[in-house]
Amino acid sequence: MRFKHSDITYEYEKMPELLTEMADMFESISESFGIEPVVTRIMAPVEGSSGVHEAGRAIDFRDEYKEEHLYSMEQREILLDNINQEFARTDNKKSLIWHSFDGAPFHFHLQQASVMSVYINREETKDEKEILKDRVCRNVVTTIGAWLRGITHIR
Numbered sequence: 148m149r150f151k152h153s154d155i156t157y158e159y160e161k162m163p164e165l166l167t168e169m170a171d172m173f174e175s176i177s178e179s180f181g182i183e184p185v186v187t188r189i190m191a192p193v194e195g196s197s198g199v200h201e202a203g204r205a206i207d208f209r210d211e212y213k214e215e216h217l218y219s220m221e222q223r224e225i226l227l228d229n230i231n232q233e234f235a236r237t238d239n240k241k242s243l244i245w246h247s248f249d250g251a252p253f254h255f256h257l258q259q260a261s262v263m264s265v266y267i268n269r270e271e272t273k274d275e276k277e278i279l280k281d282r283v284c285r286n287v288v289t290t291i292g293a294w295l296r297g298i299t300h301i302r
């Protein structure tokens with residue numbers, strides 16, 4: 148991972164845990180393409196945006212640079228598909244977006260929601276009841292298994 152300015156390095160260290168986890172995934176997928184990701188923005192405000200950068204919940208990675216693209220269209224799709232699936236949200240927003248503002252260079256915008264309950268694929272955000280239900284099901288299966296083994300043993 149490289150940083151456009153040294154200030155961003157400090158901002159990177161202060162990022163929330165989940166955003167760091169997402170950035171790690173962005174980095175490992177990029178590395179599998181032989182690309183070292185370049186962080187261009189974390190806390191710096193974007194004019195006319197929702198304020199997610201200022202809130203410290205977003206990180207931008209370079210794509211378009213000097214009229215060239217760092218990532219191919221196929222690589223871009225792989226990043227978007229994998230990250231948006233792993234960090235799927237229930238609020239119709241994406242974790243990873245590829246976009247440009249007012250003719251500025253295209254880049255990847257990775258963002259974390261303000262509430263954790265929107266992440267459907269994550270164990271820690273699962274409804275307590277769901278977790279309990281899973282546990283009860285496993286216990287029933289284990290009990291029946293033991294009972295069957297007991298019967299076979301008697302015979």
Ligand SMILES: [Zn+2]
Pocket residue numbers: 188193200205206207255256257
């Ligand atoms: Zn952004």
